[in-house]
Amino acid sequence: MSMMNRFRTALLAATASLSLQSAYGAETVVLKGPVEIAPEAGASRQVLSECNLAASVEGAIRAALEQRNEALGKQASDGEAILTAQIVRINGMGGGGWTGPKSIAVRVALTGNGKSDVSVRISRATRNIMGMVSGTCPLLELAGRYVAEDVAKWLDAPSTAKLRSQVHAAESAPTTSEAASQ
Template identity: 30%
Template structure:
């Protein structure tokens, strides 16, 4: 009897899980009033980074098939996740021009039209080797973190995404251990010494 009940529960769970697939609707876009430095928007291809990392997160959550869909009309019984970029903090110069941040709004719509919404803001200073990374690479770390956030948020309706404040200069983010504290003489250049975004490689 126990075996039959266990098998039945497993079958029900598997069916429910299969019906709970979530697909990222493409394309990822910017909000109409999005705040972003134009060279960063053009060169860093942040929409593509979010598509890749959030789409991969959804595919892992689904356990089979793709993690993206061209339109909600093609999603079938899957729930549809739509994200829009509202703010990008960052200019050229990599870690030397300060922390970078990505803010997105996400809407999850199930097949019955029920919606959940959230806002996610993630920062990065580039991790252990941040001083050697460009602006686009650091921004990509933010998109990876957003993918992980959304993977948890879509599968757990009770999960509240906490807003992430700016890191202290040189502080570790993204769950990494901090490198040794730099000496006072290693302070970064002042903002006034930082060349404009258009003059710095991304």
């Protein structure tokens, strides 16, 4: 690919990103429907039955959207942009921090007001550091909260680019009850 073709491609991508930013960047966004776990997400039955990840990820995304909408001075109303989310990958077997990092990937899609649809897959992971060990469910819930934060950031300039996974050290992952109260 020539230098000129690369420049054109980059310019087209930047233009598309700017048009999406102006289309959604300052608009109220609401989460539609429940967050579901894709059948091919890869979680064990034990993790699925004990962790209730769909509810915790949904709660985290709703809280992040409420904070974002309040910061914009907006309230949910007719004509807002709609966000849908599905957990597409869960990596983490039982055994807490002793059994390695835990991660979640969520595919989110944004639609609204006749604007173009845009979607992205956002992945986040946690890991145990310096002997601080937490359970599998709290580590996965923490990864879910990191995903929710990334969703809110992505909404300021949505693009179809896949966001890189980032590993966050789980210094003190909250317990399941702490996560539910937040």
